[in-house]
Amino acid sequence: MLRFSRKADYGILLVADIAHSMDESPKGVSAASLAKKYSLSKSFTANILKDLSRGGILFSTRGKGGGYFLSKAPDEISLHDVVDVLDGGVKMTHCTPSGSFTSAEHDADADSGDCCEISETCPVRSPLQRVHRGIQHYLESQTFENFYDGSLGKDPFQVREALEIV
Amino acid sequence: MLRFSRKADYGILLVADIAHSMDESPKGVSAASLAKKYSLSKSFTANILKDLSRGGILFSTRGKGGGYFLSKAPDEISLHDVVDVLDGGVKMTHCTPSGSFTSAEHDADADSGDCCEISETCPVRSPLQRVHRGIQHYLESQTFENFYDGSLGKDPFQVREALEIV
DNA sequence: TTAATCCGCACTAAATTAGTGCCATATTCT
DNA sequence: AGAATATGGCACTAATTTAGTGCGGATTAA
Incomplete structure (x- = not known):
């Protein structure tokens, strides 16, 4: 089957969430909070975030109050x-x-x-x-601009138009 | 890694070849001849062709002189x-x-x-x-129209244009 | 110092892909 | 009829990839 792996699936979710969170407040998002929010295991979530971090998509700060941030603007990822x-x-x-x-x-x-x-x-x-x-x-x-929440694409016309691009 | 399976890779090759062969003469193409032509094992080739046949993309005739045909026009596949x-x-x-x-x-x-x-x-x-x-x-x-031989796409301009579609 | 965090690695289990082989059936040609 | 050429269906194994866990260490803030 042609598809993204689960890691990629969740990775997309996590990046989208962080992008959205950073919109609201410029604080880091912790692996634990994301795992809880989306009912994922902590290990798995942490693993994915670490990979994203190593890959240069996120960066992180350690210690209390630390967490992950986007390393670029959402529309650049x-x-x-x-x-x-x-x-x-x-x-x-x-x-x-x-x-x-x-x-x-x-x-x-x-x-x-x-x-x-x-x-x-x-x-x-x-x-x-x-x-x-x-x-x-x-x-x-x-890109991750407007990727969170399906805010884009609610309008049927926009959906069609987006699809026609391809 | 996001990719087609080998089966799909070879399946595409086989369909493209049959499409091309039918262009030249309306005879069936045997699994054995395709295997030989592309240095594939006979079993594997046969398997893929059988799947394509069951999937309605090809049809076949048995016996001497038999083989596989496209069941639709190349531009319909x-x-x-x-x-x-x-x-x-x-x-x-x-x-x-x-x-x-x-x-x-x-x-x-x-x-x-x-x-x-x-x-x-x-x-x-x-x-x-x-x-x-x-x-x-x-x-x-x-589609499989003009898919064989890279006859489409040799011209750099056409390549660029094709890519821009996306 | 303690608790919250990320970091790096190593590991196991499950699922999927890749590939082979055998015997049955159909068709053609002699 | 019989031999040769083909596909059809199925079952099986090996290899690879994906999925997911866990631990001990390093870093930072309160």
């Missing part, structure tokens, strides 16, 4: 960023070279050649590359 | 169809209801409610739904 950090990137086909612009390290097989026996002559390599980039760009276009 | 059959559909978040328009059977958890503890009040449910549909529609828009 995209779903692609989150998926990149939490799911190890978007790479729609096994042939997709890993370079480009992802935060993941270079794979050994990066040089777009030896992903399969026939890569040189593969008749769908190029079209699939196009599809990969299409999805990647789409995910990059979806 | 999309990547979404293939992914649906081979990867069990597109369902970007764990909350995504399974209904819609997929060939997969209804899941037990379909009724868009009990995917997690907080589904009712989840602040990112609706935006994520939008993202799901965005990707689904994108995949539906990518």
Whole structure:
């Protein structure tokens, strides 16, 4: 099944929540409070937040009163960023070279050649590359501005219009 | 990592090849010949073709001279169809209801409610739904017309333009 | 000093993906 | 009829990835 992992799912939720919280008050949000708020286990929540932090999407302060903050403005953080950090990137086909612009390290097989026996002559390599980039760009276009609460998209017309982009 | 399974990867290749072959001559394409052509194991290839056949994307005739054919015109078959059959559909978040328009059977958890503890009040449910549909529609828009050989997309301008769609 | 926090790592269990193989059935050709 | 060429259905195993837990250490504020 083509889908985000649970980690990415929850990661998106957490980032959206923090973005929203920072709107209201500039205080850090703790892992424990988020876990409680969304009925998630503390370990799992903490893990995801740590990954997001290491990935540069969040930053944190320790100690009492500490917690997590967005490291950029909500409209500068995209779903692609989150998926990149939490799911190890978007790479729609096994042939997709890993370079480009992802935060993941270079794979050994990066040089777009030896992903399969026939890569040189593969008749769908190029079209699939196009599809990969299409999805990647789409995910990059979806930022955390207005992502919380479904405040965007309540109006059926806006929904349709948003869908037609694609 | 967000990606198609190998099955889907190869399925796309196989469908593209058959589409192309039917262009040249209206004969069936055998699993064995495809396996050989693309250096795949016969079992694996056969398996994928069988799935595609059961999924209604291909049809087949048995016996000598038999093989697989497209059951629709190339421009009526999309990547979404293939992914649906081979990867069990597109369902970007764990909350995504399974209904819609997929060939997969209804899941037990379909009724868009009990995917997690907080589904009712989840602040990112609706935006994520939008993202799901965005990707689904994108995949539906990518058909097998001109998918073979990268004949489309060799021209840099066309590539850029294709990417800008998204 | 104590309690709240994040940090880093290591680990296990569950689920999914990947891939193989066998035997049955259908069709064609001789 | 019989041999050769094909797909169909099913069951199975191995590998990989995802999911999730847990602990002990470091940092900070009150």
